[in-house]
Amino acid sequence: MGRLDGKIAVVTGAGRGIGREIALLMASEGAKVVVNDLGGATDGTGGGTIAQEVADEIVAAGGEAAANTQSVATVEGGASLLATAVESFGGMDILVNNAGILRDKSIFNMEESDWDAVLAVHLKGHYCCSRPFAKYLRETGRTGCRIINFSSVSGLFGNFGQANYGAAKAGIAGFSRVLSIELAKYGCTVNTISPGALTRMTIPLRDARGEETTQQDLDTGGPQHIAPVVAWLCTDEAAGISNQIIHCASGLVGIMQQPAIIKSFRKPDQGLWTLDDLDDYMPQLVEARQANVDAAQQSSAAVEIA
Numbered sequence: 001m002g003r004l005d006g007k008i009a010v011v012t013g014a015g016r017g018i019g020r021e022i023a024l025l026m027a028s029e030g031a032k033v034v035v036n037d038l039g040g041a042t043d044g045t046g047g048g049t050i051a052q053e054v055a056d057e058i059v060a061a062g063g064e065a066a067a068n069t070q071s072v073a074t075v076e077g078g079a080s081l082l083a084t085a086v087e088s089f090g091g092m093d094i095l096v097n098n099a100g101i102l103r104d105k106s107i108f109n110m111e112e113s114d115w116d117a118v119l120a121v122h123l124k125g126h127y128c129c130s131r132p133f134a135k136y137l138r139e140t141g142r143t144g145c146r147i148i149n150f151s152s153v154s155g156l157f158g159n160f161g162q163a164n165y166g167a168a169k170a171g172i173a174g175f176s177r178v179l180s181i182e183l184a185k186y187g188c189t190v191n192t193i194s195p196g197a198l199t200r201m202t203i204p205l206r207d208a209r210g211e212e213t214t215q216q217d218l219d220t221g222g223p224q225h226i227a228p229v230v231a232w233l234c235t236d237e238a239a240g241i242s243n244q245i246i247h248c249a250s251g252l253v254g255i256m257q258q259p260a261i262i263k264s265f266r267k268p269d270q271g272l273w274t275l276d277d278l279d280d281y282m283p284q285l286v287e288a289r290q291a292n293v294d295a296a297q298q299s300s301a302a303v304e305i306a
């Protein structure tokens with residue numbers, strides 16, 4: 001018996017990398033999978049038929065899959081995912097918004113086209129794919145549904161040369177928080193993944209540093225390490241878990257902080273703050289934030305398990 005028996009899942013960007021591993025694992029756990037992928041280059045240009053190859057691989061292994069090669073960056077493409085799932089398998093229970101591209105440049109060199117392309121695939125892509133699914137589950141009363149979104153430390157912590165990607169990935173974390181609130185009454189959980197994996201997105205960064213990527217590196221840090229966490233969040237056992245950001249990479253699974261007010265001061269009778277007041281109190285706020293960061297750094301040290 002599989003942990004996802006009877007579920008119908010759509011995984012975007014599942015032709016390679018993290019998405020492919022998620023699609024394969026979900027299918028091996030009994031899900032019927034729509035394998036979406038445009039099949040283009042890392043910068044989003046071009047196309048290809050890798051979605052069909054992964055779907056064929058699933059079917060050859062005894063599973064059920066259908067390919068979809070539409071772009072997640074358009075409203076039509078997003079709607080086509082639901083249509084493929086309904087036409088091929090009769091419904092949809094799970095959406096994994098994993099598709100992504102990169103156009104890394106510092107702000108000095110980032111053209112409008114680099115900004116627009118990255119925001120379109122990541123942030124708008126999450127909207128394009130999630131909206132038809134959200135409307136569908138509200139209209140059909142389908143319960144136990146799941147949305148898994150893909151953020152990144154690039155947006156959650158910040159990373160040089162990725163203003164477009166970081167903005168999109170931070171936006172996805174905000175999008176997920178709102179969606180988890182809006183879909184709670186329909187029994188659909190919405191969680192966010194912050195992954196770290198050696199794929200064609202990240203291996204070139206190692207190449208640029210002159211670091212070789214060995215098979216052992218791929219075994220210990222490949223995209224297969226992300227798939228179990230995503231699949232688990234889609235099981236019935238994860239029904240009570242929503243609005244979380246889960247970080248996973250290389251045998252590690254952790255949970256991220258969400259934005260929260262750490263410390264605050266109030267003037268008597270809701271009085272107006274003066275600039276001189278702020279000279280005194282702003283450093284205390286910054287200090288409180290640093291103490292919070294230090295505490296999180298201590299508690300986040302990974303605990304080895306058996």
Ligand SMILES: NC(=O)c1ccc[n+]([C@@H]2O[C@H](COP(=O)([O-])OP(=O)(O)OC[C@H]3O[C@@H](n4cnc5c(N)ncnc54)[C@H](O)[C@@H]3O)[C@@H](O)[C@H]2O)c1
Pocket residue numbers: 012013014015016017018019036037038039040041042044070071072073097098099100101121150151152153194195196197198199200201202223
């Ligand atoms: N690899 C990492 O360490 C890492 C870190 C943080 C976040 N992420 C995120 O994880 C997700 C998967 O990344 P990956 O490392 O597997 O990258 P990848 O390049 O190996 O896979 C991404 C896939 O998305 C597909 N895709 C791109 N644009 C598309 C579109 N418009 N429509 C449909 N498919 C499209 C690509 O063809 C590709 O197969 C991405 O959202 C990425 O931003 C990855």
